[in-house]
Amino acid sequence: MAPKLERFVSPGKGNGLRAAARIQRGELVHSAEPLACCVSNKLSRHVCHHCFSRQETLLRCSQCKMARYCNTTCQKQAWIGHKRECKCLKNLLPRIPTDSVRLAARIIFGLLNPSQSRSEELFTLEDHESHLSSMSEQKKQGLSQLASMLELYLQQEVSDLEVTSALPPSCQEPLSLIAKVTCNCFTISDGELQEIGVGLYPSLSLLNHDCRPNCVMVFVGTKLNLRAVRDINPEEELTISYIETLSLTEDRRRQLEDQYHFTCHCQLCDSQEKDGLMLSGNESKWCPLKEALPRLEGLKAESDWPALLENCSQLLSTVGDDVPDENLYKLKMTDMAIDASIHLGHWEEALGYGEKTLPVYRQYYPDPHPVHGVQLMRVGKLQHYLEHIEDALDTFKQAFKIIKLTHGVDHPMTTDLLMKMEECRSELDQKSSSCLRIEEN
Numbered sequence: 001m002a003p004k005l006e007r008f009v010s011p012g013k014g015n016g017l018r019a020a021a022r023i024q025r026g027e028l029v030h031s032a033e034p035l036a037c038c039v040s041n042k043l044s045r046h047v048c049h050h051c052f053s054r055q056e057t058l059l060r061c062s063q064c065k066m067a068r069y070c071n072t073t074c075q076k077q078a079w080i081g082h083k084r085e086c087k088c089l090k091n092l093l094p095r096i097p098t099d100s101v102r103l104a105a106r107i108i109f110g111l112l113n114p115s116q117s118r119s120e121e122l123f124t125l126e127d128h129e130s131h132l133s134s135m136s137e138q139k140k141q142g143l144s145q146l147a148s149m150l151e152l153y154l155q156q157e158v159s160d161l162e163v164t165s166a167l168p169p170s171c172q173e174p175l176s177l178i179a180k181v182t183c184n185c186f187t188i189s190d191g192e193l194q195e196i197g198v199g200l201y202p203s204l205s206l207l208n209h210d211c212r213p214n215c216v217m218v219f220v221g222t223k224l225n226l227r228a229v230r231d232i233n234p235e236e237e238l239t240i241s242y243i244e245t246l247s248l249t250e251d252r253r254r255q256l257e258d259q260y261h262f263t264c265h266c267q268l269c270d271s272q273e274k275d276g277l278m279l280s281g282n283e284s285k286w287c288p289l290k291e292a293l294p295r296l297e298g299l300k301a302e303s304d305w306p307a308l309l310e311n312c313s314q315l316l317s318t319v320g321d322d323v324p325d326e327n328l329y330k331l332k333m334t335d336m337a338i339d340a341s342i343h344l345g346h347w348e349e350a351l352g353y354g355e356k357t358l359p360v361y362r363q364y365y366p367d368p369h370p371v372h373g374v375q376l377m378r379v380g381k382l383q384h385y386l387e388h389i390e391d392a393l394d395t396f397k398q399a400f401k402i403i404k405l406t407h408g409v410d411h412p413m414t415t416d417l418l419m420k421m422e423e424c425r426s427e428l429d430q431k432s433s434s435c436l437r438i439e440e441n
Contacts, residue, residue, distance in 0.1 A: 003020055003030075004019065004020055004021060004023055004027075004029050004030065005017045005018065005019060005020055005029060005030055005238060006018060006020045006122075007122045007123070007206060008235075008237075010208055010237055013208050013262075015123070015127075015206050016206055016207070016208045016237050016238075017122075017203075017204075017206045017207050017208075017237070017238045018235050018236060018237045018238060019232045019233065019234055019235065019236050019238060020234065021234055022231070022232070022233060022234055023228045023231070023232040024228065024231055025228055025229060025230055025231050025368070025405060026227065026228065026229075026368070026404070026405035026406075026408075027227065027228050028225055028226070028227055028408060029215060029226045029227060029228055029238065030203075030204070030225075030226045031223060031224065031225050031226070032201045032203060032204055032223070032224045032226075033201075033222065033223055033224075034188075034199035034200055034201050034222055034224070035107060035110060035125070035199075035200045035201065035202055036103055036106035036107040036109075036110045036199065036200055037052075037103070037106070037188060037197055037198065037199030037200070037222050038099060038102045038103050038106055038197055038198060038199075039052065039196060039197045040099055040195060040196060040197050040198065041096060041098070041099055041102075043195070043196055043197070044066055044067075044068065045058070045068060046058070047068075047196045047197070048068065048069050048070045048074055049067040049068055049069060049074075049078060049082070050069055050070070050074040050075070050077055050078035051070060051074055051221050051222075052188065052190075052196055052197055052219075052221045052222050053070060053221065054190065054196070055070055058070065059071065059072070059075060061075070061082070061086060063086050063087075063090050064085075064086045064087075064089035064090045064093075065089075065090075065093070066089050066096065067082055067085075067086065067089075080113070081106070081109065081110070081113075084109050084112075084157050084158070085102070085105065085106065085109060087156070087157045088105060088153050088154060088156070088157050091153075091156050091157070092152070092153055097149055097150075097153050098146060098149070099197075099198050100146055100178060100181050100182050100185070100198070101146055101149050101150045101153055101178070102153075103181055103185060103198050103199070103200065104150050104174075104177050104178055104181045105150060105153055105154055105158075107125070107177070107181070107200060108154070108158060108162075108163060108166055108167065108177075109158075111125075111166040111167060112158075112162060112165075112166045121202050121203050122202075122203040122206060123202045123203045123205055123206050124168070124202055125167070125168055125171055125180065125200075125202060126168035126169070126170055126171065127202075128180045128183070128184045128202070128205060129180070129183065129184075130170075130176050130179035130180045130183065131179060131183050131260075131261040132175070132176065132179050134261045135179075135261070139258075140175075143175060143178050143179055143182065144175055146178045146182075147173075147174035147175040147177075147178045148174075150174045150177070150178060151174050181200065183259075183260060183261070184200060184205040185198045185199060185200050186198065186199055186200070186201055186204070186217065186224065188219050188222060188224075189219055190219070191218070191219075191220075191374075191407065191411060191412055191413035191416075192374050192377075192378075192413070193370060193371060193374055197222070199222060199224075201224050204217075204224060204226065207226075207238060207239065207240045208237065208239055208240075209239065209240065209241060209242040209243075209256065209260070209262075209264065209266075210239035210240075210241065210266045210268075211241060211245045211252060211264060211266045211268040211269055212241075212245070212266065212267065212268045212366070213229070213239040213240045213241050214228060214229060214230045214232055214236070214238065214239055215227060215228055215229060215232075215238050215239060215240050216229050216240065216241075216369075216370055216406050217240055218370060218406060218407050218408070218411065220411060220412070225407075225408065225411075226238075226240075227405070227406060227407075227408065229368050229369065229405065229406060242256065242259075242260055243255050243256060243259075245268075246328070246331075246332075246364055246365075246371075247278075247328070248275050248278055248279070248328070249268075249269050249272045249274075249275055252264060252269065253269060274364065277326050277363070278326070278327065278328035279327070279328065280323075280324045280326050280327050281322065281323040281324050281327050281330075282322060282323070285319050285322045285323050286319065286323045286327050286329050286330065288315065288318075288319075289315055289319065289323070289327075289329035289330055289333055290329045292311065292315055292333075293329060293332060293333065295311075296308060296311055296312065296333065296336055297336075299311065300336055300339065300340075303343070305339075305340045305343040305344050306340075306344065308336060308337075308339075308340040309337060309340035309341060309344060309346070309349075312333050312334075312336050312337035312340060313337060313349075315333060316330070316333060316334065316337065325356055325357070325359070325360050326360050326363065331357060331360055331364075334353050334356055334357055335353075335357065337349075337350075337353045338350050338353045338354050338357070338378075341353060342382075347382060347385055347386055348386065350382055351379065351382040351383060351386060351388075354375075354378060354379040354382055355379060357375060357379075358375065358376065358379060358395075361375050361376075367401070367402055368401070368402040368405040368406050369402065369406070370402070370403070370406040370407065372402055373399050373402030373403040373406055373407075374399075374403075374413075376395055376396075376398050376399035376402070377395075377396070377399040377403070377413070377417060377420075379395055380392050380395035380396040380399055380420065381420070383395055384396075384420065384423070384424060389424050389427050389428055389431070390424075390428065392420075392424050393421060393424035393425065393428065396417055396420050396421045396424065397421065399417055400414070400417045400418070400421065403417055
């Protein structure tokens, strides 16, 4: 099959990827396995380190005490990649290296294994930019500390000679390798777009950013699927969003400059068209919501759900209708209230907050957008659980129209949605039959 994408030089951006032929909305453009990947430290107890699936209980590696697996099959299949890592983790105990250090080490381990060579790649580790020359001294110092940790992590298991033989010349300095990894790795997420790990996908690092992109990335385990969310013409550039786009233009630009070292001049940024909507309402009314968000995000990080829900409920009740639901800070707080309500089993409250967000998500995430699809599915599950069956079926149908395009018809999320819709139809049929029998009697 002819490739659907090709490497080219994008004006003003450097390297990029463009369509080699016409691509239809919802079409799978490219699939890629990572050169290296690892589960995020904060989720290491809950995600299998081989297949990246979430499980209630996982087997723990008896040596390093960190890696966890679904079962012995996953553990055996992971051993070839975990063997050297296991010794490094064990030698560093009780300290645990950061995600970027572990990913950099896994890249080295992978390149030392000839079976993992990828000659078909459009882009290689050598081609990646480190952006060291454009970094602030403060950021360089932070990366230097990570580079020192990488050296300490590897010192008893990988010799300097092996590193030199495995890595291309521009990556042999630990600082350069760490810089390339942090600038070019992707966050690996589950079907519901929740972070589970990080990985390096060399060819797809060529994709440039747009705050309103024509492609999205969705993962199945560690496999990255790139799908078109708009019809794309031959030679048109393929773009993705590097960041969460639900933020003000100045905040998006600042994040992109800090993390990826460029100033975004996409149509959404240059027009700033959504900023007015995000800041809708009287500033004196919504300012307390903005000021409270960092503290509430801290409560969420600590999983202090009772305190989070109490604070969110109180603040949202205080502003009431004085601040529109479209206001950025009110929306973020409402989303946190949903999370807290679900964790506490307050299903009616969660549904009330969830239904408020749907019209707003539709405005901020033009369809088909995976974030809107996942939010619809989330609300649909709450409606179904609370036996609002007709509402649930309608919400699931809306979600399916999006998810089948962003995730693909064979993705587990799409399959789950089809099952949910079938359950709703079956329950409505049973309800209709019961009502008919009652009328006949």
